[in-house]
Amino acid sequence: MVQVQDAFVLIDLAKLFNNDGISYATNLRDGGFNVWNNTFPAEELPESHSIVEVAGIPFRFPPKEDGQLNNILCSGQRLDIPPDRYDWLYLLAAAERRSEDTVYLHYASGAVELEWLRISDFWPEAGSRFGEIEAFRCTQMHFPRHVQPRVQPGIWRQRIPVPRQEPLAWVHLPDNLAMHIFAVTAVKTTRGHFA
Amino acid sequence: MKVVLSPMSFWFHDLCSCLHDCIATVLIYHKHDPALILGASWEFYYSPTNVQREEFYHPLPRPTLAESMLPFHPIRSAWHATDNAERAWADVKALVAEGQPVIVAVDNFYVPFRPAYGDVHAAHLIVVFGFDEATDEVYVLDSTPPTKCGPIPLRDFLVARSSDNPVSGERDFFFAGAPIANRWLQLDIGTPLPTLTREWLTEVIATNLRRFREPDASPGWAGIAGLTHYLESICERSLGFDAGDALQELYTVGWTAQGATALHADFLMLAGRRLGWDRLVEVGRHVDRLANEWTALRMFGAHGFTQPAVIAERLRRRTITFLSNYEQTLQLLEWAIAE
Numbered sequence: 001m002v003q004v005q006d007a008f009v010l011i012d013l014a015k016l017f018n019n020d021g022i023s024y025a026t027n028l029r030d031g032g033f034n035v036w037n038n039t040f041p042a043e044e045l046p047e048s049h050s051i052v053e054v055a056g057i058p059f060r061f062p063p064k065e066d067g068q069l070n071n072i073l074c075s076g077q078r079l080d081i082p083p084d085r086y087d088w089l090y091l092l093a094a095a096e097r098r099s100e101d102t103v104y105l106h107y108a109s110g111a112v113e114l115e116w117l118r119i120s121d122f123w124p125e126a127g128s129r130f131g132e133i134e135a136f137r138c139t140q141m142h143f144p145r146h147v148q149p150r151v152q153p154g155i156w157r158q159r160i161p162v163p164r165q166e167p168l169a170w171v172h173l174p175d176n177l178a179m180h181i182f183a184v185t186a187v188k189t190t191r192g193h194f195a
Numbered sequence: 196m197k198v199v200l201s202p203m204s205f206w207f208h209d210l211c212s213c214l215h216d217c218i219a220t221v222l223i224y225h226k227h228d229p230a231l232i233l234g235a236s237w238e239f240y241y242s243p244t245n246v247q248r249e250e251f252y253h254p255l256p257r258p259t260l261a262e263s264m265l266p267f268h269p270i271r272s273a274w275h276a277t278d279n280a281e282r283a284w285a286d287v288k289a290l291v292a293e294g295q296p297v298i299v300a301v302d303n304f305y306v307p308f309r310p311a312y313g314d315v316h317a318a319h320l321i322v323v324f325g326f327d328e329a330t331d332e333v334y335v336l337d338s339t340p341p342t343k344c345g346p347i348p349l350r351d352f353l354v355a356r357s358s359d360n361p362v363s364g365e366r367d368f369f370f371a372g373a374p375i376a377n378r379w380l381q382l383d384i385g386t387p388l389p390t391l392t393r394e395w396l397t398e399v400i401a402t403n404l405r406r407f408r409e410p411d412a413s414p415g416w417a418g419i420a421g422l423t424h425y426l427e428s429i430c431e432r433s434l435g436f437d438a439g440d441a442l443q444e445l446y447t448v449g450w451t452a453q454g455a456t457a458l459h460a461d462f463l464m465l466a467g468r469r470l471g472w473d474r475l476v477e478v479g480r481h482v483d484r485l486a487n488e489w490t491a492l493r494m495f496g497a498h499g500f501t502q503p504a505v506i507a508e509r510l511r512r513r514t515i516t517f518l519s520n521y522e523q524t525l526q527l528l529e530w531a532i533a534e
Binding site (some may be wrong): 174 | 210310338361484
């Protein structure tokens with residue numbers, strides 16, 4: 001269900017989730033974020049379905065429980081947005097190695113524009129290569145057979161501009177298996193001066 | 196006898212392998228800037244008969260690794276391999292005692308600080324920078340998280356060095372299968388190293404472009420034609436009987452190409468900024484985009500090798516746009532040095 005908080009529209013991604021990248025230490029084989037089946041430690045991330053604020057932007061954090069899918073592994077999906085005028089799409093995202101790709105912004109008028117989606121590596125020491133804000137940095141990584149201290153995966157807060165001054169309807173995500181999206185919040189155009 | 200070289204520095208790059216990391220650490224120890232050395236050369240080369248299942252696999256368009264990776268600098272290299280672990284250790288130790296950090300191969304299965312310890316076999320490179328004969332310890336540096344800079348037991352070290360690195364588990368894909376064979380890499384850094392000037396940089400780029408456009412005759416697939424041939428062959432094989440092997444190989448071969456591309460992007464942007472050559476900084480970002488695009492290609496290989504039928508057409512489409520972007524970027528570089 002879409003949730004609206006002032007200028008923020010928290011997009012419901014549940015139907016698009018197709019990857020489980022988070023596990024509890026009690027079940028390390030729950031999911032696999034990357035090809036090695038590493039996962040983020042659920043114990044160090046926000047509560048399932050909670051509203052978490054990252055640098056002023058609220059997001060709905062995905063479910064972490066065993067067997068629950070919690071991110072979109074980008075495979076060319078259609079992400080519907082409640083039609084409205086927005087300035088930005090904010091994302092909680094991480095990549096299995098740094099990647100950048102095009103997204104298509106489809107407007108209610110039928111107009112389409114290309115924008116960039118850029119996501120840095122979730123791996124520790126990789127750093128933010130695209131100027132994202134670090135949303136979460138864990139202290140350990142889950143491997144399928146053990147918990148590994150000092151390998152510290154991260155999730156980034158990235159954003160995509162919505163340049164056309166008209167209602168946005170949906171976003172066509174790239175077919176890029178490196179890119180994982182955990183949450184999306186659309187920020188409405190609210191200031192009259194810019195409206 | 197105890198020898199511990201210092202200072203030692205970590206060096207990690209998100210798109211590079213342990214080979215780049217280790218060479219960078221050695222360069223820094225010798226007071227050289229790795230960004231200006233590792234990133235100067237940019238080319239594509241692939242030899243179908245010589246792909247190793249190792250993170251540090253690097254094709255050799257020229258006789259040695261240094262001539263292949265670092266052709267614009269007076270650096271020489273030699274890989275050494277032997278069945279005799281004690282002999283190999285004596286050789287490495289002698290170089291360290293002379294003041295040279297040495298790059299050595301290990302099987303992570305036997306390296307206590309690696310996540311794969313006791314779990315997964317995988318070939319890897321680390322730097323040896325000291326030893327203590329009294330405590331039977333070896334001082335090693337590993338820039339790959341979880342980082343390590345300090346002693347490990349000599350016993351563990353020697354076992355990791357002489358491992359057969361067998362394929363034995365469900366998760367040993369990509370980097371198991373090739374024996375470690377006590378290999379070590381000797382680097383000799385000569386002088387003088389070139390000074391960064393616009394003229395030198397122009398010659399470097401022109402040489403790289405020539406290697407893309409008119410590669411030297413060799414048994415491998417080189418240049419933009421070789422890259423096109425390679426990626427098209429992977430697409431074709433992904434529809435055939437050895438689809439899984441082809442897609443796994445794309446992950447390994449692509450790592451070398453991606454690392455070199457990313458390093459060259461950093462090199463162009465750094466050198467361009469230092470020389471006030473704005474156009475080159477901009478073109479460097481285009482090269483960086485290619486490095487980032489390699490990620491998508493490699494992930495099709497990594498995630499697709501168990502389900503090639505699902506991946507094949509998507510990989511083909513990605514390949515077509517990637518090669519088009521590659522061609523455009525080479526053109527931008529040609530224009531940049533012609534201005």
